[in-house]
Each structure stands twice: as structure tokens, then as C-alpha cells.
Amino acid sequence: MFFDFALYHAWLIPLLPALAFLIIGLGTRQNKKTSAIIGITAIGASFLLSLGVVGAVLTKRLVMAAPFVMKTVWAHIGNMDLGMGVLIDPLTAMMLVVVTTVALMVNIYSVGYMAHDPGMGRFFAFLSLFAASMLGLVISLNFLQMYIFWEGVGLCSYLLIGFYYYKISAREAAKKAFITTRIGDFGMLLGILLLQITFGTVDFIELKTLVPNYIWVSGTSFLTVIGLLLFIGPIGKSGQFPLHVWLPDAMEGPTPVSALIHAATMVVAGVYLIGRAYFIFAELPVVLHVIAWLGGFTAFFAATIAITQRPFKRILAYSTISQLGYMMLALGVGSLTASMFHLMTHAFFKALMFLCAGAVIEAMHEEADIFKMGGLRHRMPVTFKCMAIGVVAIAGLPPFAGFFSKDAILAAAAEVSFPLYLLASVTAFMTAFYMSRLLFVAFFGEVRDDCPAQETNAFMRWPLVVLAVLSVVSGAWGHFAGFSDWVFYGVREEEAINWTIAGSSIVLSLFAMWLAYQIYVEKRWSSHQIAKRLGVIYDLSFHAYYIDEIYAFIRELTVDKIGQLALWVDTHIVDGVVHGLGRLTKGLSVLLALPQNGDTQRYVAFFYTGVIALVAYSLFFAVKILAVTGGAF
Amino acid sequence: MNLMDFVRLATHVGLHHFLLFSALLFAIGLFGLLTKKGLIPLLMCVELMLNAVNINLVAFNHYMPVSDYSGQLMAIFAVAVAASEVAVGVALAFRIYRDHGTVDVDELREMKG
Numbered sequence: 167m168f169f170d171f172a173l174y175h176a177w178l179i180p181l182l183p184a185l186a187f188l189i190i191g192l193g194t195r196q197n198k199k200t201s202a203i204i205g206i207t208a209i210g211a212s213f214l215l216s217l218g219v220v221g222a223v224l225t226k227r228l229v230m231a232a233p234f235v236m237k238t239v240w241a242h243i244g245n246m247d248l249g250m251g252v253l254i255d256p257l258t259a260m261m262l263v264v265v266t267t268v269a270l271m272v273n274i275y276s277v278g279y280m281a282h283d284p285g286m287g288r289f290f291a292f293l294s295l296f297a298a299s300m301l302g303l304v305i306s307l308n309f310l311q312m313y314i315f316w317e318g319v320g321l322c323s324y325l326l327i328g329f330y331y332y333k334i335s336a337r338e339a340a341k342k343a344f345i346t347t348r349i350g351d352f353g354m355l356l357g358i359l360l361l362q363i364t365f366g367t368v369d370f371i372e373l374k375t376l377v378p379n380y381i382w383v384s385g386t387s388f389l390t391v392i393g394l395l396l397f398i399g400p401i402g403k404s405g406q407f408p409l410h411v412w413l414p415d416a417m418e419g420p421t422p423v424s425a426l427i428h429a430a431t432m433v434v435a436g437v438y439l440i441g442r443a444y445f446i447f448a449e450l451p452v453v454l455h456v457i458a459w460l461g462g463f464t465a466f467f468a469a470t471i472a473i474t475q476r477p478f479k480r481i482l483a484y485s486t487i488s489q490l491g492y493m494m495l496a497l498g499v500g501s502l503t504a505s506m507f508h509l510m511t512h513a514f515f516k517a518l519m520f521l522c523a524g525a526v527i528e529a530m531h532e533e534a535d536i537f538k539m540g541g542l543r544h545r546m547p548v549t550f551k552c553m554a555i556g557v558v559a560i561a562g563l564p565p566f567a568g569f570f571s572k573d574a575i576l577a578a579a580a581e582v583s584f585p586l587y588l589l590a591s592v593t594a595f596m597t598a599f600y601m602s603r604l605l606f607v608a609f610f611g612e613v614r615d616d617c618p619a620q621e622t623n624a625f626m627r628w629p630l631v632v633l634a635v636l637s638v639v640s641g642a643w644g645h646f647a648g649f650s651d652w653v654f655y656g657v658r659e660e661e662a663i664n665w666t667i668a669g670s671s672i673v674l675s676l677f678a679m680w681l682a683y684q685i686y687v688e689k690r691w692s693s694h695q696i697a698k699r700l701g702v703i704y705d706l707s708f709h710a711y712y713i714d715e716i717y718a719f720i721r722e723l724t725v726d727k728i729g730q731l732a733l734w735v736d737t738h739i740v741d742g743v744v745h746g747l748g749r750l751t752k753g754l755s756v757l758l759a760l761p762q763n764g765d766t767q768r769y770v771a772f773f774y775t776g777v778i779a780l781v782a783y784s785l786f787f788a789v790k791i792l793a794v795t796g797g798a799f
Numbered sequence: 800m801n802l803m804d805f806v807r808l809a810t811h812v813g814l815h816h817f818l819l820f821s822a823l824l825f826a827i828g829l830f831g832l833l834t835k836k837g838l839i840p841l842l843m844c845v846e847l848m849l850n851a852v853n854i855n856l857v858a859f860n861h862y863m864p865v866s867d868y869s870g871q872l873m874a875i876f877a878v879a880v881a882a883s884e885v886a887v888g889v890a891l892a893f894r895i896y897r898d899h900g901t902v903d904v905d906e907l908r909e910m911k912g
Contacts, residue, residue, distance in 0.1 A: 767834075
């Protein structure tokens with residue numbers, strides 16, 4: 167019964183947090199406790215409904231090919247119907263559960279984390295709005311609805327990165343995130359418009375039947391352009407090279423926000439979009455190649471940066487970019503299953519690690535540099551255990567979650583292209599290395615004398631435990647319970663573990679962890695010596711390849727120069743015209759004011775001159791008319 | 800036009816005489832309006848011009864073929880309006896004299912643009 171209710175009321179899932187946003191935002195903003203209760207209740211109810219939806223999907227045997235659709239007309243323009251509604255298939259159900267689980271955990275965690283912040287009510291309002299937008303995006307049934315919520319999550323991201331608006335760095339980071347993702351969104355909007363023009367609809371279900379026919383008739387060349395334009399949106403939102411620059415800076419926001427938005431949910435919206443519209447992308451080999459190589463490159467590129475970073479959250483941010491690249495790679499090599507599987511496990515373990523980061527940084531009194539920590543495992547045992555689980559999960563050791571999803575991606579890559587497989591393997595090795603480095607440097611070694619860290623409160627501890635459990639079991643559960651039976655495109659993929667690939671990846675990960683242990687705990691080799699030996703490469707990596715500086719330079723060269731030109735045009739030409747008109751009017755009025763010298767009798771003279779002129783004029787015509795009519799009027 | 804015609808026209812008083820007379824009166828009034836400097840003489844000149852019009856009205860009324868008094872009525876109205884206008888005008892002249900100490904229109908240049 168409940169399953170049916172959840173399925174037919176799936177529209178409630180985004181609506182409840184939206185209501186919570188309105189109630190908190192308009193009413194209870196000042197009251198911290200009430201705001202938190204309302205926010206958590208709403209997202210908790212959404213979580214239960216999402217579980218119901220999953221139950222319905224399982225019991226009703228809803229499959230990817232035959233989703234459940236509820237649709238209503240939102241706007242009717244000319245002969246174009248814009249629909250809004252709910253599309254439930256296994257992919258949607260999986261996303262709903264992932265988003266609501268992480269959002270619920272983050273909401274609970276925030277009660278502890280934001281306890282001393284006067285803006286707690288506002289924080290919960292924004293979190294609820296974000297949850298509403300993200301869930302709305304997930305259940306979208308056409309590109310337009312998705313685009314609306316896509317912009318909604320972008321707005322929430324902006325609001326929450328700039329949550330500490332009194333800090334200049336936070337404001338700048340918020341603007342950077344918004345503008346960078348806008349660049350991507352613009353490309354995506356063009357793609358959506360082209361879809362509407364070409365097919366006359368943006369509905370997923372209708373497009374699914376139209377696209378193969380279109381390709382059969384007109385080939386893939388024009389659709390490739392649309393596909394590439396659509397892909398620009400995910401490049402911006404999911405932090406792919408070259409629009410990844412906003413994601414590391416987004417760590418200016420409160421840490422629960424980084425966990426929820428910039429690790430687990432919003433940034434995977436791009437991956438989800440491609441997954442949702444996979445029936446378009448799968449038909450376009452060129453676009454798939456671009457996605458695969460860009461994803462692979464981003465994964466590798468971000469991993470090389472993460473190795474040398476020092477702030478806790480920054481390492482995690484580059485790691486997120488790298489893992490998003492992994493998901494893109496999986497989509498590019500044609501495995502929707504592997505990509506979505508990794509999306510799910512990554513959401514759990516990356517949210518877990520970010521929440522640990524929040525606990526650590528708060529315990530260290532806002533000290534983010536991992537080299538100023540050390541020995542934290544003695545002070546914060548629960549956080550340490552959770553973090554260790556997260557690290558092992560992302561490094562991909564069995565039986566933790568990352569092993570199964572990463573193995574699926576590696577297997578899919580190996581099937582299609584050996585260079586891509588190599589790239590992914592090297593990235594996996596680096597991932598294991600830098601995550602172990604983070605763990606060993608921050609949590610191992612001696613406790614510093616001035617270390618203020620203590621274990622955190624219960625609100626912040628229990629979500630960690632829940633996510634840690636999910637990080638352990640979600641991979642194995644997904645693998646053995648048949649994730650690939652639900653979420654797939656075309657034909658179901660065989661999911662037997664390829665032990666050559668899995669074995670080599672385990673060996674690589676273990677080797678990377680051993681290496682990190684030798685360098686950062688045993689100190690067999692000095693990390694400073696290695697950095698010095700690497701020289702330029704280390705510098706490049708430490709400064710993130712100077713991408714920000716390059717962008718700043720390009721901006722100075724182009725945008726600033728255009729701005730100066732526009733300013734010149736504005737001050738000299740536009741203002742010149744306006745001022746010129748003013749001066750002209752002024753000069754004319756001086757000229758016309760000359761006869762008005764206040765001499766009444768001159769006015770009278772002008773007046774009678776006019777009268778006489780009029781009379782003379784009419785007499786002249788009267789005589790003419792008389793001449794024509796022969797004397798009679 | 801021979802001499803007899805001219806004599807007849809000159810001695811036999813008709814519409815032309817009235818019209819000529821009123822035109823003359825109007826011209827005198829206008830001349831005064833343009834040349835006199837005091838407010839009171841200017842008012843008097845305006846009266847002259849008004850009365851020139853009244854004479855026209857009455858004359859046309861008299862020489863109209865049908866028997867009708869609309870012209871005369873109009874003239875009486877005009878006289879009444881002129882009387883009130885003079886009252887207002889003279890009152891204004893007094894006020895101006897008390898405020899400015901003069902009624903010379905050359906001195907009163909506050910309306911200068």
C-alpha cells in the first residue's frame with residue numbers, strides 16, 4: 167500500500183523540502199531549533215517516500231525501458247505544450263534514495279555543526295531549497311523541467327558557498343561558482359533549444375522514440391552538435407576540465423554544504439543528466455569519445471593536483487573532480503551501469519569524508535592545513551575510523567564500496583580502449599596515494615602539544631557512522647543484489663568481476679598506500695626532498711597548473727579590454743549624444759527667449775502682426791475662390 | 800465712378816460709413832495700444848477697439864435684410880463684459896501701482912523669458 171502511495175505521490179518528494187524552505191524562510195528563521203526540526207522532518211519524509219518509490223520500483227518491476235510517468239501541462243504556448251511531471255525508473259529511484267539519504271545525514275550533522283552560528287535558520291532554509299531543487303531535477307521528465315531545477319541547484323550552490331557573506335573570499339568563490347557554471351548552462355540551453363527546434367519536443371519519453379528515427383533518416387552529424395552543446399552543461403556543473411576551477415574554491419562554504427552539494431549530489435547532476443539522456447548520447451560515437459577522454463583526462467589531471475595540496479577540504483575537492491571524471495569516463499565508454507553505481511558509492515563515501523573533514527576542522531578551530539594536524543586518531547577515534555573507512559573505500563579495496571564500482575568502471579574502460587584503461591588505473595593509483603597521505607598526515611604520528619581537538623558531539627558523530635556503514639555495504643550490496651539488473655542502457659551488462667583487472671587494481675592501491683605509509687608515517691623518504699627533486703612538476707601541481715592565473719590573464723586580455731572599450735563608447739559616444747541633445751535644447755531656448763524681453767507692447771505688436779498676416783492670407787484665398795466661382799460663395 | 804456717384808456715396812450715410820468709422824476707431828485704439836506707456840491709457844485704447852467691434856455689430860444688424868436683434872444683443876453683452884473688464888483692469892492697475900510705484904509698462908518687465 168505504502169509503495170503505491172509513494173509512487174503516485176512522488177511529486178511530494180521535492181515539494182516537502184520546498185514547503186520547509188517557505189516555512190523556515192518566511193516564518194521561523196529566527197528560531198534555530200524549530201527551523202532545524204522543520205528542515206529535518208521534511209527531508210526525513212522525503213527520504214521515507216523515496217524508500218517507498220524504490221519499493222514500488224522493485225515490486226512493480228518498473229524497468230528502464232518502461233518507466234512510470236505522471237504528466238501535467240505546465241504551459242501551453244501556440245501549438246507547443248510544456249509539460250511538468252514525474253518520471254520514475256530505477257535510475258530515478260536510485261538517485262532519490264542517494265540524494266535524500268545524504269541530505270538527511272547532512273541535515274542532522276548540521277544541527278551540531280551550525281549550533282553556534284546565528285544564521286542557522288537561514289542555513290536550513292537554503293538546505294531545504296537545495297534538496298527541493300535537486301529532487302525536482304532527479305524526477306524531471308523533460309529537458310525544460312530539468313533545466314529549471316538545474317538552475318535552482320546552481321542558485322542554492324551560490325547562496326550556500328556565499329553563506330559566510332561577510333568573508334570576501336566566500337563572496338568571490340560564490341560568484342566564481344555561479345559564473346563558471348553559467349558558462350556551461352548556456353551551452354546546455356542552446357542544446358535544449360536545438361532539440362526543441364529539431365524534434366518539436368524536449369520530453370525524454372518522446373525523444374527516446376524520435377531520436378533513432380531521426381538518425382536513421384538524417385544521420386548523426388547535426389545531433390552530434392546538439393550532443394556536444396548539451397555536454398557543456400555537465401562540464402560546468404560536474405567540474406570537468408576546463409570549467410573545474412570553481413569547485414576547489416567552493417570549499418569556502420560551510421562543510422556540510424561541501425559534503426552535500428559539492429561532493430555527493432549537485433556536482434553529479436551533470437553525470438545524471440547524461441545518464442538520463444543516454445539514449446541520445448549512446449547514439450553519437452563522437453560525443454561519447456569526447457566524454458570518455460575528457461572524463462579520463464579530468465580524473466588524471468585533478469588527481470595530480472590533489473597529491474600536493476595541503477588544506478584538508480581542498481584535497482577532497484580535487485578528489486571529487488577526479489571521481490566525477492571517472493563517472494564521465496564510464497559514461498563515455500558506454501557503461502551507464504558502472505557510472506551510476508560509482509555515483510552512488512561515491513556519494514556515500516565522499517559525503518562521509520567531507521563530514522569528517524568538517525568535524526576535524528571544527529575540532530582544530532578552523533585550521534585546515536593537514537600538516538598542522540597529526541595524531542588525531544588518539545583524540546577523535548570515531549571520526550578517525552569513519553575517515554579510514556572512507557579512504558579505504560575510495561582507494562578501492564574489497565569489500566568496501568569503492569572496490570566494486572571502480573572495478574566496474576575499469577572493466578568497462580578496458581573493454582573499449584586500452585589507453586583509457588591505463589589512464590584510469592594510474593588515476594586509481596594516485597587516488598589511493600593522496601587519500602592515504604591525507605589520512606596518515608592528519609591522523610597518524612604524534613599528537614601536537616597545542617592540538618585542541620576533541621571528539622565531536624552526537625549530532626555530528628552519528629551521521630558519520632551511518633554513512634560509514636553505507637560506504638562499507640553499498641558496493642557489495644549493489645553488486646550482489648543486482649544493481650546492473652535495474653540501471654542499464656540497452657542490454658544488461660554482465661557483472662562478473664574480472665579478477666585480472668580487479669587484482670591489479672588492488673595491488674596498485676595497496677602499493678600506493680604502502681608508499682604513502684613509508685613516506686608520511688615511517689618517514690623513510692623525506693617528502694620535502696621528493697618535492698625538491700620533482701621541481702617544476704611539483705610547482706605546477708601545487709599551483710593547480712596555474713589554470714586560475716591563466717584564466718585571469720585571458721580575462722585581462724579580453725574581457726577587461728572589451729570593458730574598457732565599452733566604457734569609452736559609453737562616456738564619449740552615448741553620453742556625448744545625450745549631452746549634445748541637452749546643449750542643443752539649451753542653445754535653442756536662449757535663441758527663442760530673445761524676443762520675450764518682458765516688453766508687453768512688443769508682445770502686442772507680435773500678436774497683431776500675426777492677426778494681420780492671417781487676415782491677409784485668408785483674404786488672398788477668398789479673392790481666389792471668388793475668381794474661380796465667379797463671385798458667389 | 801463719376802462725381803455724382805461719389806457725392807451720393809459721401810452724403811448718403813450707409814453701411815460703408817459705419818465700417819470705415821469702426822475701422823478707423825480700431826486703428827486708433829491699436830496705435831494707442833502700441834505707443835502709450837501708462838496702463839490707464841492702454842486700457843482706454845482697448846476700450847476703443849472693443850467699441851469699434853460693437854459699432855460693427857450694430858451696423859451689420861441694422862443693415863441685415865431680416866428683422867433680427869442678435870447683433871444688438873451681442874453688442875450689449877460686449878459692453879457688459881467690457882465694463883467688468885475695465886473694473887478688473889483698473890483694480891489691477893491700482894495694485895500694480897501700489898506694489899511697484901509705477902504703471903509704466905516699460906518698467907514692468909517681470910514676465911521676461
